[in-house]
Amino acid sequence: MHAKVNHAKVEFDAIPGNLGFARVAAASFAAGLGFTVEDLEDIKLAVSEAVSNCIIHAYPGPGEARPTVLMVMEARESEFVVSIEDKGIGIADVAMARKPGVTTDSERLGMGFTLMEALADQVDVKSELGVGTRVEMIFSPERGG
């Protein structure tokens, strides 16, 4: 297949109403890259987890700036790379937050990062307190799972 190189950037308000939009945007960008329907469902689920985290956790207080999420999608050769970024409170201990069942919200399962790791070929999390969090996930169509 021809190597495809492409990229798209969307910035949106960190509100629940934009979650479905983010999922569909990522899946339709990835749709031309050789993924199966099941793969695209996996991409939707992983994106839903990352974007939900920005909406739920990143902006807890009344801040002066408008809370937003930046989603950057890239087609690199045969891979789909998506990064989801906020300018929120950040995560104090990323390694701890990524563990299954770790949550700062008693109503939640603490399984978002665990799902992202199960779904994507690679997950990279960068976070700084008071600056924000960036989650990058890489998916390739030919993966065995």
Next chain:
Amino acid sequence: MIEWEVSGNSLVVEIAGELDLTCADEFRRVLDSLIDSHPGVARVILCMDRVAFIDSSGIGVLFGRHRRMALRGGTLAIASPSPQAMRALDLLGVPSVIHVYDTLKQALAAEAEVRKCTRK
């Protein structure tokens, strides 16, 4: 989004749509009020064949209701999950905690079986 009926000892709830952050609170409220208004029901069966999408926000609600039913000595089960729902449930190991049946018929039959055993 949610339809329900009582069948024998079970409250059968049909869920449809996308169970994410946008509707998790409402989903929780509706299920809780259904559970509370049917104190005699021993089991809640959630039919999930029309669930187009579910993520950890939705699955968190399922776990919470499972716990709620367990607290009153009842159970919660899932019937006929859509492929996407089954995938998400599997990835989170839900079937080892909450019974998942392929069809509503199987879920109802299993319940009858449980009742027969406990009556002895």
